[in-house]
Amino acid sequence: MDGLMIDSEPLQSKAYETVLKEYGKDTIFGQEGTVQKIGVRERDNWELIKKTHGLSEDTDKLIDKRQYVYLELIRQHAIARAGLIELLDLLKQHNIKMALASSSILSHIHLVLAKLDVANYFNAIVSGHDVPRGKPAPDIFLEAAKQLHVDPIDCVVFEDAQTGIEAGKVAGAKVVAVPNKYTKNHDFSKADLVIDSLENINWNTIKTL
Template sequence: MEFEGYIFDLDGTLADTMPAHYLSWRKITQKHGLEFSEDRFYSLGGVPTERIFNILAEEQGKTLNAAECAHEKENAFVDLISEVGPIEPVLEVVRLNHGKVPMAVATGAMRWVMERILDQLEIADYFQAFVCSEDTKRHKPFPDVFLEAATRLGVAPEKCCVYEDAQLGIEAGQAAGMHVIDVREFHTPRRITAGA
């Protein structure tokens, strides 16, 4: 099938960031007395950082400033960004379609964090549109981030192909009426927790 637009999630799809993200999550959640297992971390892939802190605090009966905690976590992640590399099979798709088909990044990350990751990988110039956590009110598994990316590309949703690595993101792509490729079928991130 010929697609008229490609949309890529960022973390765990274009960039092999998930181990570094979990290390930074573990550091900040422990600091604030929150439990956050690696399995739970992966189950919430695509959910904005601030929202995850609110979910964890409510579940565990803690009071915290989720926005401040989110910035602490993202700063801790950026400290590890030099360790982040690309997920080559996905980047190969980007390179093959560059200049032929419009492409976008659609992520639950904050814009400044997305920009740091794209700079680290030196791939920002491949894309014509970027949609971040600040750009939609609803986040994955709602389709809004992908629909907004399609709008910015000027491509009908059903003519877009989405690359995703998280279950919530896959559901979002399907809800948007797009063809979805599950990156987990060919890439497994390194686990931090022994035996996880």
């Protein structure tokens, strides 16, 4: 969802920065140009950030603080990525079941869905808290397929990050990579298709996957 449906990575990073500043920590950016590792659950990100920034605060407290900041940023700044609504309309016209599988927490997912007014498109929603392991483990996509009552082999996953690509392939699904400016240097070699934008896919292409 983040980075695929909305251009959220700079907002995500800003929220991490804000919390770190509260603890007097200088921000250390990763190779992707963000504080967080893209495509990873927030709890896993905080465990990494605590080590790199020498922070000993309780992880749950850090999550709560960052979520408060991030949700406000989403309310103010979130807009749909180009081609998203058109793709959702296309799939709905062809009676394709859709699930939103995101590493984010459920409250964040619902806020984005409400902000973009797209909740009615999805038959199932799976958050990072609904599965025991985060990406690149396949758990989140396996659970999404289960909730849709379909075999993962019959699913197509859209992802913007390497961890999601790997998770989708391990789950047995076809995977379409849609890199953004923060993930363009990821390894997308395992994807079945790589496109520059959601605008660049049509029904004939989807059928051939």
